[in-house]
Amino acid sequence: MKELENLKEAVLKEFPRLTKESVFKFNCHSNISCFNMCCTDVNIFLTPYDIIRLKNNLGVSSQEFLDRFTILPIDGNQNHPVVMLKMKDDENKSCPFVGPHGCSVYKDRPWSCRMFPLGVASPKDAGSGENGEFYFVIEEPVCKGHLEPKSWTVDEWMDAQEVESYSANGELFKEISLHDYFKEKKQLTPAKLEMFYTVCYNIDKFREFVFGSTFLKRFDVDEETINDIKKDDEELLKFGFGWLKYCLFGEKTMRVKPQQS
Ligand code: SF4
Numbered sequence: 001m002k003e004l005e006n007l008k009e010a011v012l013k014e015f016p017r018l019t020k021e022s023v024f025k026f027n028c029h030s031n032i033s034c035f036n037m038c039c040t041d042v043n044i045f046l047t048p049y050d051i052i053r054l055k056n057n058l059g060v061s062s063q064e065f066l067d068r069f070t071i072l073p074i075d076g077n078q079n080h081p082v083v084m085l086k087m088k089d090d091e092n093k094s095c096p097f098v099g100p101h102g103c104s105v106y107k108d109r110p111w112s113c114r115m116f117p118l119g120v121a122s123p124k125d126a127g128s129g130e131n132g133e134f135y136f137v138i139e140e141p142v143c144k145g146h147l148e149p150k151s152w153t154v155d156e157w158m159d160a161q162e163v164e165s166y167s168a169n170g171e172l173f174k175e176i177s178l179h180d181y182f183k184e185k186k187q188l189t190p191a192k193l194e195m196f197y198t199v200c201y202n203i204d205k206f207r208e209f210v211f212g213s214t215f216l217k218r219f220d221v222d223e224e225t226i227n228d229i230k231k232d233d234e235e236l237l238k239f240g241f242g243w244l245k246y247c248l249f250g251e252k253t254m255r256v257k258p259q260q261s
């Protein structure tokens with residue numbers, strides 16, 4: 001985590017800041033000499049939406065996905081749990097999804113794999129007090145993609161990598177993970193941290209909570225939403241973010257049903 005803090009600091013101070021119209025040179029293809037080398041010994045933080053896409057690609061429950069493929073790094077400065085992809089215990093520390101022909105979960109690969117070699121910085125979350133998100137290019141020594149002649153604007157790259165639904169869900173997640181509550185240095189109780197983890201990372205367990213408890217007797221949720229969240233993980237995640245705003249931060253995002261006499 002220290003490494004990550006150092007990278008954040010360097011990005012804010014030293015890296016050229018790109019907009020969506022900025023141009024950079026890069027190409028990645030299966031004939032390149034470094035093919036697959038970026039898929040070993042790499043720190044990949046998983047977003048809630050990444051986990052939904054990956055567990056559905058693999059046809060496993062969110063609990064099984066978390067047990068088999070993730071680690072929970074612990075750092076005293078964290079406000080909430082974060083989840084990372086667990087590299088294999090082999091010589092190269094390979095990603096569990098890399099194979100001889102590349103990424104075996106390519107159509108559902110995580111946001112950070114799609115974005116590479118681009119990163120996004122939100123100075124607010126780095127505590128600099130500046131405003132405005134920007135993009136930057138990560139140049140890993142192992143990666144030869146920067147030597148290729150093809151060029152892209154940031155926008156073109158993101159379109160080609162189909163990041164739209166990832167970015168939209170990422171923005172909703174930021175409303176929770178970068179909430180003002182945390183800026184005031186408030187700490188969540190263990191029960192609230194558990195609820196954060198369940199909603200954000202264990203969506204199937206959250207569904208059990210909504211449909212297998214008194215939740216729908218206590219809260220006024222319309223029929224259309226109930227039908228949507230019953231079968232659609234993405235809709236359930238959006239609903240869950242609203243629930244977290246209510247139960248973690250006390251926002252009026254849920255309606256309590258009047259007491260039946
Ligand atoms: S998920 Fe796919 S693209 Fe990302 S590191 Fe693993 S193999 Fe590589």
Ligand code: SF4
Nearest residue numbers: 028034036038143145
């Ligand atoms: S190291 Fe760079 S160019 Fe090589 S496969 Fe990975 S992303 Fe593509």
